[in-house]
Amino acid sequence: MKADKIPDIIVGRLPVYLRALQRMADNGLKTTSSQELGEHVGISAAQIRKDISQFGDFGKQGTGYSIAYLLDKLREILKVDRIWDVALVGAGDMGHALANYQGFENRGFRIAMIFDADSTKVGEKIGEFVVEDAEKIAEKIKSAGIKIAMLTVPASAAQSVADKLIQAGVRAILNYAPISLTVPNNVKVQYIDPSTHLQRMTYYL
Amino acid sequence: MKADKIPDIIVGRLPVYLRALQRMADNGLKTTSSQELGEHVGISAAQIRKDISQFGDFGKQGTGYSIAYLLDKLREILKVDRIWDVALVGAGDMGHALANYQGFENRGFRIAMIFDADSTKVGEKIGEFVVEDAEKIAEKIKSAGIKIAMLTVPASAAQSVADKLIQAGVRAILNYAPISLTVPNNVKVQYIDPSTHLQRMTYYL
DNA sequence: TAGATTGTTAATCGATTAACAATC
DNA sequence: TAGATTGTTAATCGATTAACAATC
Numbered sequence: 001m002k003a004d005k006i007p008d009i010i011v012g013r014l015p016v017y018l019r020a021l022q023r024m025a026d027n028g029l030k031t032t033s034s035q036e037l038g039e040h041v042g043i044s045a046a047q048i049r050k051d052i053s054q055f056g057d058f059g060k061q062g063t064g065y066s067i068a069y070l071l072d073k074l075r076e077i078l079k080v081d082r083i084w085d086v087a088l089v090g091a092g093d094m095g096h097a098l099a100n101y102q103g104f105e106n107r108g109f110r111i112a113m114i115f116d117a118d119s120t121k122v123g124e125k126i127g128e129f130v131v132e133d134a135e136k137i138a139e140k141i142k143s144a145g146i147k148i149a150m151l152t153v154p155a156s157a158a159q160s161v162a163d164k165l166i167q168a169g170v171r172a173i174l175n176y177a178p179i180s181l182t183v184p185n186n187v188k189v190q191y192i193d194p195s196t197h198l199q200r201m202t203y204y205l
Numbered sequence: 206m207k208a209d210k211i212p213d214i215i216v217g218r219l220p221v222y223l224r225a226l227q228r229m230a231d232n233g234l235k236t237t238s239s240q241e242l243g244e245h246v247g248i249s250a251a252q253i254r255k256d257i258s259q260f261g262d263f264g265k266q267g268t269g270y271s272i273a274y275l276l277d278k279l280r281e282i283l284k285v286d287r288i289w290d291v292a293l294v295g296a297g298d299m300g301h302a303l304a305n306y307q308g309f310e311n312r313g314f315r316i317a318m319i320f321d322a323d324s325t326k327v328g329e330k331i332g333e334f335v336v337e338d339a340e341k342i343a344e345k346i347k348s349a350g351i352k353i354a355m356l357t358v359p360a361s362a363a364q365s366v367a368d369k370l371i372q373a374g375v376r377a378i379l380n381y382a383p384i385s386l387t388v389p390n391n392v393k394v395q396y397i398d399p400s401t402h403l404q405r406m407t408y409y410l
Numbered sequence: 411t412a413g414a415t416t417g418t419t420a421a422t423c424g425a426t427t428a429a430c431a432a433t434c
Numbered sequence: 435t436a437g438a439t440t441g442t443t444a445a446t447c448g449a450t451t452a453a454c455a456a457t458c
Contacts, residue, residue, distance in 0.1 A: 009425075015404035020385060023360075033439065041385045045439095046427055053441050061440040062434040079407040086403070097302035098399065103383055107400035108407065147410055148403065155228075172406035174399060178308055180225060180246045188406040192397050194303065194379060195312035198291070198353065199220035201377035201393040202284040202313065205352055214449075238415065250415090251451055258417050266416040267458040 010051050011078075016041050017048070018074045022106075025067050033064035080108030087141055087170070089161055090152030091116040091124065091131045094176055098150060099126045109148070113140060117157065134161070141168040148172045155179040162189075215256050216283075221246050222253065223279045227311075230272050238269035285313030292346055292375070294366055295357030296321040296329065296336045299381055303355060304331045314353070318345060322362065339366070346373040353377045360384040367394075 020040045024032055034045040034052075041048075052058055052070070055077050059065045075081040086109050088095055099114060114126060117134035124131045132140065141149075149170045153161050158177035165173065171187050178193045225245045229237055239250040239257075246253075257263055257275070260282050264270045280286040291314050293300055304319060319331060322339035329336045337345065346354075354375045358366050363382035370378065376392050383398045 007424075011408045012405050014408070015401040016385065018404065019383060019398070019401060023384065035439080040387075042387070044427070046429095047425090049439090049441065050426080057441070059440050060434055061432070062438045064439060077408065078404050079410060080404055084403075084407065084410075093302040093305045097298040100298045101399070103398070103400055107404070109400060109403055148406070150399070171410055172403070174402055174406075178224060179228065180221065182244075182247070188409055190402040190405055192399070192402060193224070193308070194306070194355070194397065195308055195314060196220040196224060197379050197395040197397060198289075198314055198377070199223065199283050199285055199312065200217050200395055201353070201379075202289065203216045203219070203282065204393050205284060205376055212448075240415080249451070251453095252449090254415090254417065255450080262417070264416050265458055266456070267414050269415060 006054055010054060013043065013051055014074055014078055016043075017051075018071065018078065018080075021067050021071050021074070025071060029067055031064050032067055032070075034059075036064075075108070078108075082108065084109050084148050085112035085144060085146050086110065087112060087137075087144075087146050087149040087165070088114045088152065089116070089134065089137065089149060089165070090154075090176075091118075091121045091126065092152060094152040096126060098152065099129060111150075112144060112146060115140075117153070137161070137164050138168045141165065141170060146170065148174075150174040150176065152176045211259055215259060218248065218256055219279055219283055221248075222256070223276065223283065223285075226272050226276050226279070230276060234272055236269050236271055237275075239264075241269075280313070283313075287313065289314050289353050290317035290349060290351050291315065292317060292342075292349075292351050292354040292370070293319045293357065294321070294339065294342065294354060294370070295359075295381070296323075296326045296331065297357060299357040301331060303357065304334060316355075317349060317351060320345075322358070342366070342369050343373045346370065346375060351375065353379075355379045355381065357381045 020037060034048040038045040038048050058070050058073050088098055088111050091114055099111060114129045114131050115134045115137055116122060116131050121131050122133045147170060149165045151158055151161060151173055155177045158179050159181055162173055162181050166187055173189045175181055175189055176192050181189050183189055225242060239253040243250040243253050263275050263278050293303060293316050296319055304316060319334045319336050320339045320342055321327060321336050326336050327338045352375060354370045356363055356366060356378055360382045363384050364386060367378055367386050371388060371392055378394045380386055380394055381397050386394050388394055
């Protein structure tokens, strides 16, 4: 069955399924079951079947799911059956690590430009890119039609940079700055803050 | 009221409250309300009151919460009223960025040792640390009593390194490798995979 | 005191699980 | 055909919200 409005929590699990399936495909596997996929990602088979069935009937009774077919479908659903240009703002250590990161390849993303507000960093070469002046964010992002940005600036600058990005048309922000951003509800934010993630585990130690 | 078993989803929000409160304190604020805190972090006031009240009566009718007091309590609850030694495995770009990251200070963590399996990296100085041979993980982590590790190794090595870490006593893993880990249920894992996080947003573009 | 805001209850809403007919 | 596994339903479980008495 196809539902109209898919809960965020389900959408959030799809990339995890996608990643596991990509790995299975790399290992030469052709089919899998909700049971097997569930064991890989630590989610119940029932939930995986329910999640996937929100988008269509992609499996076959008796044999499970064709990995290649389900990969195609998930990529299409998540709109990563294309390559998205991503802007990176902040050319510090984290920005450098992301700029050199190979893990965006084949996952739907490509860093297209890097900005920094620090004039000593502007002009620096990082891989194939030259760091551009943060003053040019609005102009460059608008003319390139970029919708996705990664933010690796200090917390004190994050909100104002986010505002500028959104103003320029960005609709998805991956925020590495350790601060909650306030954004309009047509803009999505995901947070990566290692300290916060670690603090989610210390409670249980 | 104090509940015995706190849902994971509530524990997961506490670090976000903690971070916002720390910021308020840095800005010189003395008290806040569930309403105000909620606006900062994008969560309803009712939910914040409910979450916090699981652990005790930390607020005052009419005036709200003392920021300093609530900070103390949250740090205590999350067990970050101390400094945890953390092992970092993987001295690539991401490992370097984390080794140089200033954001663990005052959040309860300190990197204590860095490992890599690549013999050309062993001995390298990163900040105040010298990269140690991954062969020594078991021995060093056990003798230091380390419970927390960050994993920035390739996906292909992540599971076997995780197994070694757990064997040596690690109970919390922050995994930067783009792969789901299988761990016993007395071990916690948090995942940081920029591609996965980005894919959670493209659905909505 | 009057106003503000908590902690808590009950109602609502949403997510997960278990079970199984359908069917490959 | 016999065995396996899906998609879906209904039941259960859990989380969020709204409302308000208590009280600072």
